[in-house]
Amino acid sequence: MNEHIDSRQVEKIIAFQKEHNCKKLDENKTIKCNICGYESEYEFLPYKTRNTNTKQKCPNCYALKRTRLLYYVLEHYTDYLKHDDIRILQTSPTTSLYKRFKSQYHDNYTSSDIQQMPQVDEIINLEEIPYPDNTFDLILSKHVLEHVPDYPKALREIYRVLKPGGKIIFLIPSLDIPKTFEFPQINTPELRSRYYRQFDHLRYFGIENVYKDLEDTGFDTIKNIEKKIPKDDMIYYLLSDEPVYIGIKPEKPKNNIKNIEEDPKINLQTRKNYCSLCENENPERFKDTGSTHDYVCLNCYSRGDDRLIYNEIYFDINEDSIILNFNSSEAMENKFKKYKNYNKNIPEKGFIQKTKLKTTNNEYLDKLQKIQDKSVDFIISNHFLDRQVDDFKILREFNRILKSSGKLLIKETTDLDLEYKIEAPEYNREYRRFFMGNHDTIKVYGKDLLHMCHFAGFNIEYEDPEKQINNLQSITSQRTKAPLIICTKK
Ligand SMILES: [Zn+2]
Ligand SMILES: [Zn+2]
Incomplete structure (x- = not known):
C-alpha cells in the first residue's frame, strides 16, 4: 500500500488525518484516491461548505469526491489517459488534476478560469473562448456552467472549439426535475443563495433539460454513465454520486441544428431593420x-x-x-x-x-x-x-x-x-x-x-x-x- 509515496510522507499524511479526527475505517477496509493513488485505513479529510460537511478530501492531493468521479469516468469510459498528445482544456483550476495532468500533458493541458488564481494558466470566459475552431480533444468542466450567465452560448463555444469527435465531460448542480430551475427575478446574491443554494449560482439544472440543451447545440450525448459504475468502486474510491454529462461533437455536423447565422430570432439583435414578420429589410x-x-x-x-x-x-x-x-x-x-x-x-x-x-x-x-x-x-x-x-x-x-x-x-x-x-x-x-x-x-x-x-x-x-x-x-x-x-x- 502506498509504495509509490515516500514512507516518511505517508506517516506525515496519516498524522495529518488523525489531527483532523479522521476515524479508522472498519477492519480490512481501505479507501483510495484514484487520482494520486493514496490509499488509507482512515477517513479522508473533512470538507465543509454551506451545504455539505463530509469527510471526502484526499489528504495527499486534496481531490474531492466529485473530482475523483470525473477522473474515474475518464479512466474507465474513455481512452484519453492512454494518449499523451491530446489537447485538454479545464474550465476551473483543481489542484489534484493540475498536478496529475501537467505531468502527463505539459502545455497541452490548459487550466482556465474567469479570473486569475493559483493554477490558472489562462483567463477564459466560456461565452467567448479565445481559441480557433476544432482546437481541443477534451474539455473538462467541474461545477462551472451554473455560474455562466449565457450558458447556451457557452455550450455553442465549447462545441466550436472541440475537434470533431472531441468530448466535453462536465458536472453541474442538477436534479431530476423536468426543467432547469432559473428565473430572472432571482437576481441578488441573497435570492440566489436562497433558491440556488449559492450566492453566485444562476440556476439549478434539470437533468433531461441538460441533455436536450447539449443535443440542441449539436452534440451527441452519453447518458447516465455514472449509473454504470460498480457500487464497490463508488465506496472504495469515495466517488460523488452525481450525474456526469458527456457531449460528443459528431464527426459530421447534424443538419437539424438551427444555423445560428440564419436564425432571425438572434439576427434581430444585430439586423436592426429586419422585420421577421414580412421578412423584409426596412x-x-x-x-x-x-x-x-x-x-x-x-x-x-x-x-x-x-x-x-x-x-x-x-x-x-x-x-x-x-x-x-x-x-x-x-x-x-x-x-x-x-x-x-x-x-x-x-x-x-x-x-x-x-x-x-x-x-x-x-x-x-x-x-x-x-x-x-x-x-x-x-x-x-x-x-x-x-x-x-x-x-x-x-x-x-x-x-x-x-x-x-x-x-x-x-x-x-x-x-x-x-x-x-x-x-x-x-x-x-x-x-x-x-x-x-x-x-x-x-x-x-x-x-x-x-x-x-x-x-x-x-x-x-x-x-x-x-x-x-x-x-x-x-x-x-x-x-x-x-x-x-x-x-x-x-
Ligand atoms: Zn489524492
Ligand atoms: Zn414587416
Whole structure:
C-alpha cells in the first residue's frame, strides 16, 4: 500500500488525518484516491461548505469526491489517459488534476478560469473562448456552467472549439426535475443563495433539460454513465454520486441544428431593420409611432409586439398548427390567415375584433368555455387580458384548451416594478394617461401577472425585460418592464 509515496510522507499524511479526527475505517477496509493513488485505513479529510460537511478530501492531493468521479469516468469510459498528445482544456483550476495532468500533458493541458488564481494558466470566459475552431480533444468542466450567465452560448463555444469527435465531460448542480430551475427575478446574491443554494449560482439544472440543451447545440450525448459504475468502486474510491454529462461533437455536423447565422430570432439583435414578420429589410430604422413608443415596420405595418411574439413561435408553427390570436394587428392577421387552422375552432366568425375588445363583460370567457380541451397549439394574448375583468378565469381556460405541447404567449400592459396590478373599475378613455397610453386597457399588471400564470397551471419563461429592451431596441421601446411571457403547460 502506498509504495509509490515516500514512507516518511505517508506517516506525515496519516498524522495529518488523525489531527483532523479522521476515524479508522472498519477492519480490512481501505479507501483510495484514484487520482494520486493514496490509499488509507482512515477517513479522508473533512470538507465543509454551506451545504455539505463530509469527510471526502484526499489528504495527499486534496481531490474531492466529485473530482475523483470525473477522473474515474475518464479512466474507465474513455481512452484519453492512454494518449499523451491530446489537447485538454479545464474550465476551473483543481489542484489534484493540475498536478496529475501537467505531468502527463505539459502545455497541452490548459487550466482556465474567469479570473486569475493559483493554477490558472489562462483567463477564459466560456461565452467567448479565445481559441480557433476544432482546437481541443477534451474539455473538462467541474461545477462551472451554473455560474455562466449565457450558458447556451457557452455550450455553442465549447462545441466550436472541440475537434470533431472531441468530448466535453462536465458536472453541474442538477436534479431530476423536468426543467432547469432559473428565473430572472432571482437576481441578488441573497435570492440566489436562497433558491440556488449559492450566492453566485444562476440556476439549478434539470437533468433531461441538460441533455436536450447539449443535443440542441449539436452534440451527441452519453447518458447516465455514472449509473454504470460498480457500487464497490463508488465506496472504495469515495466517488460523488452525481450525474456526469458527456457531449460528443459528431464527426459530421447534424443538419437539424438551427444555423445560428440564419436564425432571425438572434439576427434581430444585430439586423436592426429586419422585420421577421414580412421578412423584409426596412430601408431605414423602424418608424417610431410616438404615441405608443412602438416601432412600426414600413413594409407590413407590424408593431414591435407583433414581431416579438412572432419571433418566438416562428420555428414551431407549421401549416397544421391551430392558432388562436387575441387582439390581432392587421400585420399579424395577414401573416396568420394563410394558416388553414387560424382561429378555426372559435365558435363564431369575427370573434376577435379589436373594436370589441374594449368590452369588459365576460363575453370572451363564455366563448372560450365552448372550445374543446387540449385542442389548440398556440394562443396569443396581445393586450387582451388587460382588457378583461375575469382575467384569471380566462387564463384557466387558456390552460384547459391548450395542448400539452402548446404555447401561450402573453404581452400585456405590464410594469414589473409593481408588486400588484393597478386596475380601473371600468373602461374609460381618460385612464389611458395612467396606462402607458394604451387607451382601451383597464389595468397595468405588476409581478402578479407572473403569479397568475403559475397558478393557472403554466410554467413561464421570459427574458429579463431590461435586457430585452436593450437587445431589441429596434423592436420596441416600451417604457416599463413589460416582458413577453412564454407559457407552457405544467
Ligand atoms: Zn489524492
Ligand atoms: Zn414587416
